[in-house]
Amino acid sequence: MISKPPGIEDIFPDRIEKWNRIVDAARSSFVSFNYRECIIPIMEFAEVFTRGLGGATDIVTKEMFTLEDRGGRNLALRPEGTASLVRAYVENGEFNRLSTCKFFYHGPMFRAERPQKGRLRQFNQFGAEMFGSIDPYYDFEIILVMDTIARKLGIMDYTLLLNSIGCPECRGGYIKVLSEYYLEKSESLCDDCKTRLNKNPLRLLDCKKEKCRPLKEEAPFIRDYICEGCSTHHEKLQKLLDDNNVRNTDAPRLVRGLDYYTRTTFEFVTDRLGGQNAFAAGGRYDNLVEQSGGKSTPAVGFAAGIERLFLLMDGAVNSAGIDFYLVHSGGESLNAAIKLIPPLTSRGFSMDIDPEKTSFKQQMKKANKENARLVLIIGEDELMEKKFTVKEMSSGSQASYGLDTFDEYLKGVHVSARRHEGRS
Numbered sequence: 001m002i003s004k005p006p007g008i009e010d011i012f013p014d015r016i017e018k019w020n021r022i023v024d025a026a027r028s029s030f031v032s033f034n035y036r037e038c039i040i041p042i043m044e045f046a047e048v049f050t051r052g053l054g055g056a057t058d059i060v061t062k063e064m065f066t067l068e069d070r071g072g073r074n075l076a077l078r079p080e081g082t083a084s085l086v087r088a089y090v091e092n093g094e095f096n097r098l099s100t101c102k103f104f105y106h107g108p109m110f111r112a113e114r115p116q117k118g119r120l121r122q123f124n125q126f127g128a129e130m131f132g133s134i135d136p137y138y139d140f141e142i143i144l145v146m147d148t149i150a151r152k153l154g155i156m157d158y159t160l161l162l163n164s165i166g167c168p169e170c171r172g173g174y175i176k177v178l179s180e181y182y183l184e185k186s187e188s189l190c191d192d193c194k195t196r197l198n199k200n201p202l203r204l205l206d207c208k209k210e211k212c213r214p215l216k217e218e219a220p221f222i223r224d225y226i227c228e229g230c231s232t233h234h235e236k237l238q239k240l241l242d243d244n245n246v247r248n249t250d251a252p253r254l255v256r257g258l259d260y261y262t263r264t265t266f267e268f269v270t271d272r273l274g275g276q277n278a279f280a281a282g283g284r285y286d287n288l289v290e291q292s293g294g295k296s297t298p299a300v301g302f303a304a305g306i307e308r309l310f311l312l313m314d315g316a317v318n319s320a321g322i323d324f325y326l327v328h329s330g331g332e333s334l335n336a337a338i339k340l341i342p343p344l345t346s347r348g349f350s351m352d353i354d355p356e357k358t359s360f361k362q363q364m365k366k367a368n369k370e371n372a373r374l375v376l377i378i379g380e381d382e383l384m385e386k387k388f389t390v391k392e393m394s395s396g397s398q399a400s401y402g403l404d405t406f407d408e409y410l411k412g413v414h415v416s417a418r419r420h421e422g423r424s
């Protein structure tokens, strides 16, 4: 047997109800806030990410799955959706007929990380991106969408970490101060951080190694160096969150592991995930569209990890079950039962049948296993009398009707609500 590579998961039917509940909660929330769905490619030219995410980020230097196409061009499996969506936004004429554009997406992402609980090499994200406005309302809206989704999924025990990392103009001054601070202590840095100090000092605040933690804790705060415009933006966002009861915690060292951010950065974290404490994260990136060849267009967005939300949701979601299980006694009785399938499925009812089993007991057992609401029996007696019998599984009550009234009977049955719960 060939097994799957490390850090890659199969989502089998035992997990799919819960999985779909997450995707459905996200989709219905995005639609409520007027975000529109995009399907973007899983594979891009590697440059989309090397330029978009920053050449010194861990994702670009260590974690991208890349391959060469037959023409020698470097391709990458997408490690995230934002740079890809920006590429698509610019390439599709920037959707410039609208002043603001709001998009959402979901699907697999790939990062060659060391696999552990909540950290995979192929994982799934849903995310939203808003293009075209500098207004802090949109930072608030993006956060509110994720807060809405978390609440729909029953995840309330999280902390929203919030920071501003300023704009390229004001960040320069801070980076100088930060470099000076670290330069004096460079001997105590890990090897990665020694490189970061030369290439991209802001990434020093991103280091997760124990060795670098004490230095990080003493590092100067970026927010003491940001300009008035960035400061005002941050205060307005904080006021919107506070006025609308979205609890948030000041996180003055939250810089995030991607270079495209400007001003707002945030993470939704919990202590229930061990080392991988963030289940959603995002921020503003006002320069990425222009850097990617588009018009200057401010933007803000977030993405959440579906596997991490899955781990955070309490308990299993009950299998939705089916509306009808068809019970027969083989031969002509089976043929008669099969004839009832199209009228059922064309009306939206879910059903199942086992053509090989003819024992009533075995079929009732299967009906129970499939969590059927109603059992529709066409046994030999029914066949002779041109009838069908319906048993309601919850009450055990049973009634028979003429086969020629099957359509009439169905008009009085509702398609099971459970099947459609949470679907948008």
Ligand code: HAM
Residues within 6 Å of the ligand: 079, 080, 081, 082, 083, 111, 113, 118, 119, 120, 121, 123, 124, 125, 127, 128, 129, 278, 279, 280, 281, 282, 283, 284, 300, 301, 302, 303, 304, 305, 306, 307, 308
């Ligand atoms: P990110 O923080 O790299 O941001 O990822 C967002 C979320 O994806 C994380 O909070 C986590 O839940 C999930 N995630 C990341 N890596 C893994 C992994 N190896 N295994 C399982 N889950 C993972 C971004 O990707 C940005 N594109 C977010 C954004 C959108 N910023 C602006 N717009």
